[in-house]
Structure formats: structure tokens, C-alpha cells
Amino acid sequence: MEPDPISGLSADELAILCDALRALRRERGKAWNAACDVAEAQGKRPPAPQSYGINAIKRLGRRLGVGPTHWMEER
Numbered sequence: 001m002e003p004d005p006i007s008g009l010s011a012d013e014l015a016i017l018c019d020a021l022r023a024l025r026r027e028r029g030k031a032w033n034a035a036c037d038v039a040e041a042q043g044k045r046p047p048a049p050q051s052y053g054i055n056a057i058k059r060l061g062r063r064l065g066v067g068p069t070h071w072m073e074e075r
Contacts, residue, residue: 006064018066021057028052 009017032054036046049055060066 014064018061018064021061021064021066025054025057025061028054028057 006014029052032047032049032052035052039046
């Protein structure tokens with residue numbers, strides 16, 4: 001079994017990673033919202049959040065102990 005690369009991070013490195021993950025979630029959310037607005041204006045179905053990696057970001061956040069990566073997620 002390979003060692004977990006996250007366990008070797010310092011507290012400062014983990015904090016930077018958590019901040020970066022939240023920023024990524026914020027930017028992906030903006031892109032997804034814009035795509036949903038375009039789809040709605042064209043009378044099409046909105047794209048799935050999975051196509052923007054939002055679920056993967058949430059899973060990684062939980063794995064890192066980041067907690068919610070978006071203000072609408074429960075704490």
C-alpha cells in the first residue's frame with residue numbers, strides 16, 4: 001500500500017491546499033453557474049455539476065478535512 005501523500009504535509013502546507021481548494025470550488029461554481037445561465041437562455045438542459053468537477057472537489061475537501069468548500073454546503 002502506498003503512503004498517503006497528504007499525511008506528509010505541514011500545517012501551513014495543508015492550510016494553503018485548503019485555501020486553494022476553496023478558490024477552485026469558487027471558480028468552478030462561477031463557471032457552472034454561467035453555463036447554466038446560457039443553457040437556460042437557450043432553452044436547453046443545464047450541465048451537470050460533475051462536468052465541472054464540483055463533486056470531486058467536495059470529496060477531496062472532505063478527505064483533507066477542509067469542511068465545506070462552498071458557503072451553501074452544511075458545516
